[in-house]
Amino acid sequence: MKKNAFYAQSGGVTSVINATASSLILEAQKHKSKIGKVYAGENGILGALREELIDTSKESLSAIKSLSSRPGGVFGSCRLKLKDLDKNKKEYERLVEVFKAHNIGYFFYNGGNDSADTAYKVSQISVKLDFPINCIAIPKTVDNDLAITDCCPGFGSAAKYIATSTMEASLDVASMSETSTKVFILEVMGRHAGWMAASSALARSSVNNAPHIILLPEVIFNKQRFLSKIKDVVKKNGYCVIVASEGVKNKKGKFLAESNIKDAFGHSQLGGVAPYLASLVSKELNLKNHWAVSDYLQRSARHIASKTDLLHAKAVGIHAVKFAIKGMNGVMPVIVRGTGKKYTWSIKAAPLSKIANVEKKLPKSYISRDGFDVTSRAMKYLKPLIIGEAYPKFENGVPKIEKLKLIKAKKKLSKWKS
Amino acid sequence: MKKNAFYAQSGGVTSVINATASSLILEAQKHKSKIGKVYAGENGILGALREELIDTSKESLSAIKSLSSRPGGVFGSCRLKLKDLDKNKKEYERLVEVFKAHNIGYFFYNGGNDSADTAYKVSQISVKLDFPINCIAIPKTVDNDLAITDCCPGFGSAAKYIATSTMEASLDVASMSETSTKVFILEVMGRHAGWMAASSALARSSVNNAPHIILLPEVIFNKQRFLSKIKDVVKKNGYCVIVASEGVKNKKGKFLAESNIKDAFGHSQLGGVAPYLASLVSKELNLKNHWAVSDYLQRSARHIASKTDLLHAKAVGIHAVKFAIKGMNGVMPVIVRGTGKKYTWSIKAAPLSKIANVEKKLPKSYISRDGFDVTSRAMKYLKPLIIGEAYPKFENGVPKIEKLKLIKAKKKLSKWKS
Numbered sequence: 118m119k120k121n122a123f124y125a126q127s128g129g130v131t132s133v134i135n136a137t138a139s140s141l142i143l144e145a146q147k148h149k150s151k152i153g154k155v156y157a158g159e160n161g162i163l164g165a166l167r168e169e170l171i172d173t174s175k176e177s178l179s180a181i182k183s184l185s186s187r188p189g190g191v192f193g194s195c196r197l198k199l200k201d202l203d204k205n206k207k208e209y210e211r212l213v214e215v216f217k218a219h220n221i222g223y224f225f226y227n228g229g230n231d232s233a234d235t236a237y238k239v240s241q242i243s244v245k246l247d248f249p250i251n252c253i254a255i256p257k258t259v260d261n262d263l264a265i266t267d268c269c270p271g272f273g274s275a276a277k278y279i280a281t282s283t284m285e286a287s288l289d290v291a292s293m294s295e296t297s298t299k300v301f302i303l304e305v306m307g308r309h310a311g312w313m314a315a316s317s318a319l320a321r322s323s324v325n326n327a328p329h330i331i332l333l334p335e336v337i338f339n340k341q342r343f344l345s346k347i348k349d350v351v352k353k354n355g356y357c358v359i360v361a362s363e364g365v366k367n368k369k370g371k372f373l374a375e376s377n378i379k380d381a382f383g384h385s386q387l388g389g390v391a392p393y394l395a396s397l398v399s400k401e402l403n404l405k406n407h408w409a410v411s412d413y414l415q416r417s418a419r420h421i422a423s424k425t426d427l428l429h430a431k432a433v434g435i436h437a438v439k440f441a442i443k444g445m446n447g448v449m450p451v452i453v454r455g456t457g458k459k460y461t462w463s464i465k466a467a468p469l470s471k472i473a474n475v476e477k478k479l480p481k482s483y484i485s486r487d488g489f490d491v492t493s494r495a496m497k498y499l500k501p502l503i504i505g506e507a508y509p510k511f512e513n514g515v516p517k518i519e520k521l522k523l524i525k526a527k528k529k530l531s532k533w534k535s
Numbered sequence: 536m537k538k539n540a541f542y543a544q545s546g547g548v549t550s551v552i553n554a555t556a557s558s559l560i561l562e563a564q565k566h567k568s569k570i571g572k573v574y575a576g577e578n579g580i581l582g583a584l585r586e587e588l589i590d591t592s593k594e595s596l597s598a599i600k601s602l603s604s605r606p607g608g609v610f611g612s613c614r615l616k617l618k619d620l621d622k623n624k625k626e627y628e629r630l631v632e633v634f635k636a637h638n639i640g641y642f643f644y645n646g647g648n649d650s651a652d653t654a655y656k657v658s659q660i661s662v663k664l665d666f667p668i669n670c671i672a673i674p675k676t677v678d679n680d681l682a683i684t685d686c687c688p689g690f691g692s693a694a695k696y697i698a699t700s701t702m703e704a705s706l707d708v709a710s711m712s713e714t715s716t717k718v719f720i721l722e723v724m725g726r727h728a729g730w731m732a733a734s735s736a737l738a739r740s741s742v743n744n745a746p747h748i749i750l751l752p753e754v755i756f757n758k759q760r761f762l763s764k765i766k767d768v769v770k771k772n773g774y775c776v777i778v779a780s781e782g783v784k785n786k787k788g789k790f791l792a793e794s795n796i797k798d799a800f801g802h803s804q805l806g807g808v809a810p811y812l813a814s815l816v817s818k819e820l821n822l823k824n825h826w827a828v829s830d831y832l833q834r835s836a837r838h839i840a841s842k843t844d845l846l847h848a849k850a851v852g853i854h855a856v857k858f859a860i861k862g863m864n865g866v867m868p869v870i871v872r873g874t875g876k877k878y879t880w881s882i883k884a885a886p887l888s889k890i891a892n893v894e895k896k897l898p899k900s901y902i903s904r905d906g907f908d909v910t911s912r913a914m915k916y917l918k919p920l921i922i923g924e925a926y927p928k929f930e931n932g933v934p935k936i937e938k939l940k941l942i943k944a945k946k947k948l949s950k951w952k953s
Contacts (some may be wrong), residue, residue: 196715285832
């Protein structure tokens with residue numbers, strides 16, 4: 118029986134989440150006997166609750182294809198975690214109402230941990246509310262912290278951005294260090310898991326060994342050891358490049374970024390880890406320093422996307438459709454790494470029950486003994502994920518972004534009140 | 536008569552300064568009857584004073600060519616401004632001593648404002664110290680603030696990085712703004728001239744109009760107008776993207792980055808403009824915001840270099856040699872824009888006396904009436920400078936950096952004491 122599909126983007130976006138959307142829509146078009154229209158939720162699952170359904174069949178083929186090189190989340194994303202079905206049945210009943218009204222039988226939810234949890238809950242309405250649905254969560258997160266899957270689409274591109282930026286900036290610092298900046302600090306994302314900070318180690322080349330210090334959220338920050346390590350590196354090397362995860366914490370479990378800084382009015386100031394560390398270096402070591410904070414730049418840098426990551430992102434979109442039309446429910450297409458020496462990968466289905474709300478941090482075996490670096494095991498894991506370039510088209514010197522129509526399906530229901 | 540050449544990199548480096556070095560060395564090799572070896576100063580002019588002369592003839596052709604895609608300053612740079620010849624004759628006498636010892640008759644100095652001043656002073660030793668020298672300053676600065684030249688090599692690539700990053704991040708913010716971040720602030724370089732912040736306007740595409748606010752060092756910051764503009768933009772657009780120059784000042788002429796922030800010990804904290812503005816937005820407008828600081832990333836991002844800029848950087852290197860062997864002294868090869876509708880450019884020689892210490896800020900006609908944007912005239916000027924991509928080679932997922940030998944000429948003199 119032919120049913121329409123609902124696709125939504127959830128949580129923080131990545132530079133390749135639209136590539137997943139693109140491949141999913143194109144794959145769905147290949148199965149016209151089973152899948153009718155693909156509706157995309159405007160602003161994620163909010164679009165389903167509000168009945169704001171973007172009809173992707175109204176877009177041109179070229180527009181859908183162009184999504185594979187468009188950063189951000191083209192249909193809009195949101196941070197909304199559904200409560201348990203028992204605790205907020207109303208939301209689920211509304212979803213069923215909207216799905217019924219628009220003949221939706223497939224639910225694709227493209228997100229991270231929290232989204233896997235929401236998708237898992239939605240998958241249960243087929244039993245608990247007796248509404249047939251094939252619910253597939255599709256992995257996406259620069260944090261790379263999803264369980265079971267070998268890696269998460271979005272991470273490889275952020276990692277490539279971080280490795281490249283660290284290398285480029287380190288060559289800059291190296292050339293100036295004799296009379297100017299001695300310490301450079303780059304702050305990267307990662308509140309709880311240090312995958313992104315770890316990926317900066319891929320910057321090391323034959324000409325310089327930067328970064329010299331990596332600060333991971335998995336390792337408790339020790340000010341004295343940190344400062345003495347910098348002193349050693351600067352003495353030996355002339356300069357020191359540090360990559361710090363935004364989630365670095367002190368022994369009390371408090372984020373460094375929240376520490377100690379007050380403005381002139383005595384308000385406490387959320388400072389960022391990089392400026393905090395820079396101020397330490399200035400005060401305690403009196404070394405000239407510079408700092409950068411990548412923030413959204415690292416997760417939206419489609420211009421320096423990893424080709425491997427892009428292929429992963431497309432593959433999970435395609436397999437989501439394949440799994441759905443096979444009748445699967447409550448699963449996620451995950452990336453499985455081959456066991457050979459050469460990097461290979463494939464996609465399989467994994468149950469959401471094992472993925473929802475689990476957070477995969479850097480294993481201990483990936484962290485160096487002194488806590489300031491990653492091990493060769495980590496490097497072996499990380500390296501293939503940033504291989505290959507996949508440049509977008511440029512127009513007038515900047516990436517070309519095609520305009521979509523984003524036409525919404527006519528509403529059939531009354532307005533939703535949360 | 537055949538003479539050796541001395542080449543030095545000076546001041547803050549760019550992503551294409553090594554391309555200038557590369558083309559200069561390759562061009563010099565074409566004029567073997569006039570130019571012998573090209574010595575590169577280790578750490579800029581310090582290398583001349585200390586007699587630390589890197590013999591570029593020891594490098595392979597492939598290594599010299601590879602410099603065209605290597606960020607940073609491969610021979611090392613420094614920030615050392617020579618005093619007037621009358622005030623510190625000793626330094627100039629040392630230069631003459633080193634030049635004599637190594638048969639150097641050509642002096643190439645690759646830098647910005649201060650460097651043009653130093654080169655101008657060095658050019659005078661041919662008259663004042665009766666030592667024949669052909670001294671050519673070669674333009675380089677991401678600040679784009681040199682006089683006479685239409686633009687400065689290094690700027691176009693930084694501008695392309697900023698425009699691309701602003702566009703990418705704005706698509707990210709756009710997709711999350713319904714339930715999350717409403718205001719995004721990107722801090723870019725530019726202490727006195729707003730060229731880099733202005734270049735973010737090139738991010739505007741058919742799908743979104745970011746950046747919505749540009750803060751230039753040429754415009755005095757007005758808190759109330761700034762906050763009310765943000766409120767308007769967020770109301771109309773759902774989110775607001777701001778690009779702020781590090782050099783934004785308040786009406787007392789004080790950098791915002793230095794304002795008001797104290798740490799827990801009462802020390803004043805150099806905070807960066809972006810976190811300062813973010814804290815304003817949080818406190819006064821209560822809008823969720825994110826901020827990024829590009830710092831060295833923007834001036835070393837060779838992976839997203841502008842092809843036009845790269846061609847400029849190479850051309851000034853080639854013409855420096857051509858002007859020198861013609862016997863010119865105290866000049867700079869500058870970029871001249873053609874007058875036609877299509878962007879064209881050529882190189883001519885300009886006297887250093889007119890360039891040294893002059894700082895070219897954004898003209899008034901380039902700044903919008905409300906002070907938060909640039910005009911169409913500015914856009915017309917900026918647009919051609921970021922056109923074209925010039926990707927480096929990648930290896931293992933990151934830019935490939937070739938190792939140079941960096942063999943120094945044998946010292947012939949006693950150690951220099953400053």
